[in-house]
Amino acid sequence: MNRWIPTRRSYTEMKHEIQEPLELPAAYELVALDDSSNALEATVQLARQGGTEGTLVWTTQQLPGDFRPGKTWYSPDQGLYLALILEPEFAPEAAGQIALIGLLSMGMAIAEAVVPMTDLRYRWPNDLLLSGSKVGGVSLRRNLEEGWLVLGVSVNVGKEPAEVIDAGCVQVEGGNPELTPAALLQSFAREFLHWINRWDEEGLPAILGAMRGRWGVPGESVLVELDEDETLAGALQDVDEEGQLVVETATGPRRIALNEFFGL
Template identity: 30%
Template sequence: MAETASTNADMKARAASGAQEGLWLRAEQQSGGVGRLGRKWESPKGNLYCSTLVVTQANDPAPSSLSFVAALAVYETIEYYLPHDHMLLKWPNDILVSGSKICGILLESTADNVVVGIGVNVAVAPAVAERTVTSLHEEGCDRDVTAAIMLENLAKNFEDRLKTWRHSGLSEILSAWQQRAHPKGTRLSRVDEKGIGVEGEYAGLSDDGALRLRKADGALIEIHAGDIHVG
């Protein structure tokens, strides 16, 4: 579609009408894109704005852990197009290229469905308050690579990672995620929705995907939500 308010909102409507797992929607532009914590997601033409649908099953891991599935799929897709390897995953589903944010992932649940919304800066890096951002083209990606081309690769990678999550379990997904994340001992800070902060060293993930942070006094804490900053 050329323009919509939000591909996630469109997908939720499709899910309510009986849409099947594996459907993807892409828009050239969004007028009401939303990121984490209700932040506005700037959506200029030239970038990838898409959503897909996962229908949860009885034996699936926790639906929230699909954030790691999506992060891996997007990481592998971006990696395919970039001429360098200055990439890392930041908990839970941010991808940093040359230290800058390049994508956004938002999960929304509705009934037994999870809508996975993904935005990737392909051609343009819109200004984001208090964050440095980049795009695939700025990082040296071939200018012939478009959002439509990228989605073909992303859909396949997501399908593969979803099968792993569903049939091999979350542990395999988390292991793959950690191989692409900042190394253990990296200094991280977290600010929660109330503005309360904590700092420490990255100490891996728990079995359910919580971020483990070792504080200066040696205490090991687990973080389940909040904005994470590297350094």
């Protein structure tokens, strides 16, 4: 894959007010939703219609949608809900690694905005936790024949969803009531551009190195819902050099690949 620097860009203004101007790298073609549709679903539709790499769709409020098959993401207002079209030139088996890049990029963006010493952790491979509460997540959609991959990122910025027991929001858990979705979007856009190019140059070790120490401790209990019919329980062993989760189960070690988790 060549360095990811698309050049097309535009900005569609939201009908509801944005408090500060948006400044994103030229790599992005920014589309702000002016209704209450779902950012991930809207971006997948754009990709199917020929939307180009770098198209970034976002909103601060949206309808609930399937983040993974059978898994709904509830979206309170004052959130950051975005999805990005990519046109992969890398091998299909590496597609799941984009989720880790998205997760790390949002983690870095949030880390810049919260008070010092806030406990920020990742729950393999798609959840972001602050002070033990889930505040964000990532998802992937792909069509090999049409050649596109869509990364979805959702973050509870100002409100936590009432429907989710362990959820929180960044303003509260991170001690920064002034943080806005637009400010977080700008930070994420810069971080993602940095980390996807680091990944292109150095491979997955660059991403895993930056996430090291934030997965939890070996021996910690984990519960992984692979699909509607299979849930894996065991003790965390490691996240290996290929980004696979290694879990010690009652029947022995089990490795879960990124593509397996996201159904790619």
